[in-house]
Amino acid sequence: LAKTTQPISMDSYEGQEVNITCSHNNIATNDYITWYQQFPSQGPRFIIQGYKTKVTNEVASLFIPADRKSSTLSLPRVSLSDTAVYYCLVGDINAGGTSYGKLTFGQGTILTVHP
Amino acid sequence: DVKVTQSSRYLVKRTGEKVFLECVQDMDHENMFWYRQDPGLGLRLIYFSYDVKMKEKGDIPEGYSVSREKKERFSLILESASTNQTSMYLCASSGWGAGDTIYFGEGSWLTVV
Numbered sequence: 754l755a756k757t758t759q760p761i762s763m764d765s766y767e768g769q770e771v772n773i774t775c776s777h778n779n780i781a782t783n784d785y786i787t788w789y790q791q792f793p794s795q796g797p798r799f800i801i802q803g804y805k806t807k808v809t810n811e812v813a814s815l816f817i818p819a820d821r822k823s824s825t826l827s828l829p830r831v832s833l834s835d836t837a838v839y840y841c842l843v844g845d846i847n848a849g850g851t852s853y854g855k856l857t858f859g860q861g862t863i864l865t866v867h868p
Numbered sequence: 869d870v871k872v873t874q875s876s877r878y879l880v881k882r883t884g885e886k887v888f889l890e891c892v893q894d895m896d897h898e899n900m901f902w903y904r905q906d907p908g909l910g911l912r913l914i915y916f917s918y919d920v921k922m923k924e925k926g927d928i929p930e931g932y933s934v935s936r937e938k939k940e941r942f943s944l945i946l947e948s949a950s951t952n953q954t955s956m957y958l959c960a961s962s963g964w965g966a967g968d969t970i971y972f973g974e975g976s977w978l979t980v981v
Binding site (some may be wrong): 779797802860861 | 972
């Protein structure tokens with residue numbers, strides 16, 4: 754399973770774009786990259802997922818370079834309500850054998866958005 | 869939207885009690901999971917199930933058991949609760965397609981006194 758490394762914390766201000774980078778040097782061919790957001794006392798919420806290049810949805814963009822050894826979550830124009838922990842997760846739920854179901858979450862990035 | 873519902877948000881149990889945490893998903897997902905989350909330790913997988921009546925141990929199965937009698941329901945059982953099992957428990961589910969993502973419930977805060 755690919756180990757992920759993210760910054761422990763980041764600070765931003767309302768209205769700014771925030772980019773959180775995750776390193777995953779040992780990513781496997783079948784692995785997908787998924788980002789979750791978690792607020793205190795709540796379960797993680799799916800934000801975005803990608804395999805390569807760029808993915809965009811209504812809340813975020815995910816940039817994945819050609820070598821796939823890192824990925825960047827981009828949050829446009831953050832607000833105070835985006836203050837949360839963001840987790841990068843790399844793996845494939847259906848990799849088969851003993852790996853499926855054992856996706857491991859890293860420590861996450863605490864994003865604090867200031868007024 | 870995928871909905872994963874955990875039956876109890878907050879529970880307080882006594883040491884030695886048998887505790888049941890129930891989870892139901894409404895998306896016909898094959899896979900279901902139980903994690904616990906503790907400060908500084910992140911999310912740790914307790915058990916997962918890839919089909920009815922099938923289960924696999926995760927990273928920390930000791931002191932827990934699970935039951936999956938129906939596809940939509942996955943129960944976590946603490947046979948004899950101990951104080952070190954005080955934690956937030958998260959249920960999740962996913963499909964079986966390539967790259968299918970995991971969806972989480974809101975969590976159950978268990979305090980064992």
